[in-house]
Every structure is written in C-alpha cells, then in structure tokens.
Amino acid sequence: MAEKKTTRKKRTEEFKLSGGEIINKIKELIHQGNIRRIIFKNEEGKVFMEIPLTIGLVGAALVPVWAAIGAVAAIVSKLTIVVEKVED
Numbered sequence: 001m002a003e004k005k006t007t008r009k010k011r012t013e014e015f016k017l018s019g020g021e022i023i024n025k026i027k028e029l030i031h032q033g034n035i036r037r038i039i040f041k042n043e044e045g046k047v048f049m050e051i052p053l054t055i056g057l058v059g060a061a062l063v064p065v066w067a068a069i070g071a072v073a074a075i076v077s078k079l080t081i082v083v084e085k086v087e088d
Helices: 019-032 059-075
Strands: 009-018 035-041 047-052 078-087
Touching (some): 019 035, 019 059, 019 078, 047 059
Antiparallel strands (some): 009 078, 035 078
C-alpha cells in the first residue's frame, strides 16, 4: 500500500501596527483558523516574541496568548506582526 504524502504551503504576511490595533488584528487573524505562528518584531526588525498556534487552540487555552499579546502591546508602540499560515 502506497503512502500518500500531503504537502502544505507555508505563507507569511506582515502587518505594521501600533498599540491598540495589535490585539484586534490578532483576534481577527486567529478567527481565520489557518494561522500556525505569530511572530512579533520590533522597529529594528528583530524578533521580540514568537507564539506558535495549533488547530485545537480555543477558549481558555487562548488566555495566556492574549496576556502575552497585551504585554507586548503595552511595551512596544510600533510593531511588525509576521503571520505564518499553512494552506493545503
């Protein structure tokens, strides 16, 4: 029996946001459902924080993620968010 190998394409998008826009954009992106990783970069382009997400991440499991994002938004005024998506 032959094994079927599925290949998934990874795609990234970047958003440059400030303070209050960050949490709203992250909520919007997570609701899309195909997000695998969110990377936060500071104004110099250095990675500030990286949050891996899984398919089953819902409800109470998101509380630590929101807390981390809120902390980032409070510290950094301008931020680049890199979103890694997986497409079938």
